Amino acid sequence: MSNRRQAKNRQLQTISNQLAAHGLTLRGGFAFGDEEAAPLSREGRPAKSALLVGQAGAAPWPHFMKWRQRQPRDLPNPLDTWSRQIIDEVAAHLGASAVYPSDKPYQPFQQWAMRAEGLKPSPLGILMHPEYGLWHAYRGALLFADGIPIQGVRNPIHLCDLCVGKPCLKSCPVGAHSEEGFAYEACLGHVRSADGGPCRSGGCLDRNACPYGVDYRYPAEVQAFHMASFADL
Structure with missing residues (x-):
């Protein structure tokens, strides 16, 4: 292995370690094509590669809550603010730039x-x-601004193809999810209504009905936080 590649691999391990200290993780990466309209790197030219940062399960929650206790109670979008603070610090250390799902112009995350x-x-x-x-x-x-060593992706088995009963389409009281898509207004109206208590306190019933990844299911308080954010409660 070349010295350059070894250095890049060490850089990836450093990024992974820095993120893990906050419950975050690298979620893969890819190289932008030469003809692709890539967002700008820190150097002001189109980025050559990207690494995604995210989470598995509720691993960031204790770190976020510890930080949240030191912030104003009326701080808007606290989880986004916390994520931005952590990832911006990592980006600055690496000489990279960072973009977020809530940034405009919206990137195709x-x-x-x-x-x-x-x-x-x-x-x-x-x-x-x-x-x-x-x-x-x-x-x-x-x-x-340059390439990074990204391992090739093997397309995993799509678990939804193995799921015969599709309980995720049958558990919502107002049928918010269907083959036709997401009925946003129906979902929002139900969550905000007197009958929406189970959704407000424990999260989306359709999502919780999925039989896969249950060991990573968000605790009820985490789901309640996200539901309150969704419904602006």
Whole structure:
């Protein structure tokens, strides 16, 4: 192995260690094509490669909550703010730039994730992971002006293809998820209603009905946090 590649591999390990200290993890990467409209790197030219940063299960939650206790109670979008703070620090250390799902212009994070990890969407729209099921997320991406050693992706078995009963399409009281897509208004109305208590306190019933990745399922308080954010409660 060349000295250059060894240095790049050490860089990846350093990134992984820095993120792991906050419960975050590298979620694969990819190289942008020569003709692709890539976002800009820190150097101001189109990025050559990207590494996705995210989580498996609720690993970041204790770190986030410890940080949250030191912040104003009315801080908007606290999880995004925390993620940005952590990932920006890692990017600065590496001389990389960072982009986030909530940034404008919005980047195609789901397409990037499918490219980086070979995943496919579930009927709920969330990407199905072969180990984590639906209990994972992407928090940002590190962009590099040059190439990085990225391991080739083997397309995993899509667990949704093995699921005969599709309980994720049968558990919502208002049928918010179907083959036709997500009925956003119906879901939002139910969550905000008097009948939406189970969803507010324990998360999406359809998502919880999925039989895969249950060891990574978010605790109820984490799901309640995300549901409150979704419904602006």
